Amino acid sequence: MTVFKKSIFINAPLEEVYKYTINPENWSQFYNGLSEAERIKGDGEVGTIVKTKYSMLGIHFPVKIEVTACEMTPEGAKWSGDMTGNFPSEQTSIYVPKDDGTELTFEIDSSGTPENLFGKIIDKLVTDKMEENSAMHTLENIKAICEGAHSV
Structure with missing residues (x-):
C-alpha cells in the first residue's frame, strides 16, 4: 500500500469547489485519466456508485467508485x-x-498495480509515481x- 497527500490553494469559495467536485457528472472533466462515466447511481453523496474507466499509459481499465463520506460543516468539508x-x-x-x-x-x-499483464510488466514504484x-x-x-468559473 502507498499513501500520499497533495494539496493546492484554489481562489474560489469552498462551497463552489465542493459542489463542483462531488458531482460525478463533472469527474471526467477534471480527474486525470478518468473517462466519462458509463453509469452513475447517485449525485455524489454517500452511496453514489459510478462505473467508468481509468486510463494509464493508454490502457483503459474498468473501475467502480463508491462514495463513502460526503459532508460539509462550517469548518470545511470532506469527501471520500x-x-x-x-x-x-x-x-x-x-x-x-x-x-x-x-x-x-x-x-x-493506493493498494497496488493491476493483476494482469500490464501489472506484471510495470513496476509498482512506477505506477505509484504516476x-x-x-x-x-x-x-x-x-x-x-x-x-475560471469564479472569475466569470
Whole structure:
C-alpha cells in the first residue's frame, strides 16, 4: 500500500469547489485519466456508485467508485470514495476555507498495480509515481476550472 497527500490553494469559495467536485457528472472533466462515466447511481453523496474507466499509459481499465463520506460543516468539508477494479484505492478530499478561497487536499491510499499483464510488466514504484503525478494534475485541473468559473 502507498499513501500520499497533495494539496493546492484554489481562489474560489469552498462551497463552489465542493459542489463542483462531488458531482460525478463533472469527474471526467477534471480527474486525470478518468473517462466519462458509463453509469452513475447517485449525485455524489454517500452511496453514489459510478462505473467508468481509468486510463494509464493508454490502457483503459474498468473501475467502480463508491462514495463513502460526503459532508460539509462550517469548518470545511470532506469527501471520500473507494475505487475498486484494477487500481484499488481510497481517496479522501479535505476542503478547508483559507484566505477567501479553498485549500483542497487529496489523501490517496493506493493498494497496488493491476493483476494482469500490464501489472506484471510495470513496476509498482512506477505506477505509484504516476498516480501521485495524476493526483497533482487533477488538483491543478480543479484549480483552473473553479478559478475560471469564479472569475466569470
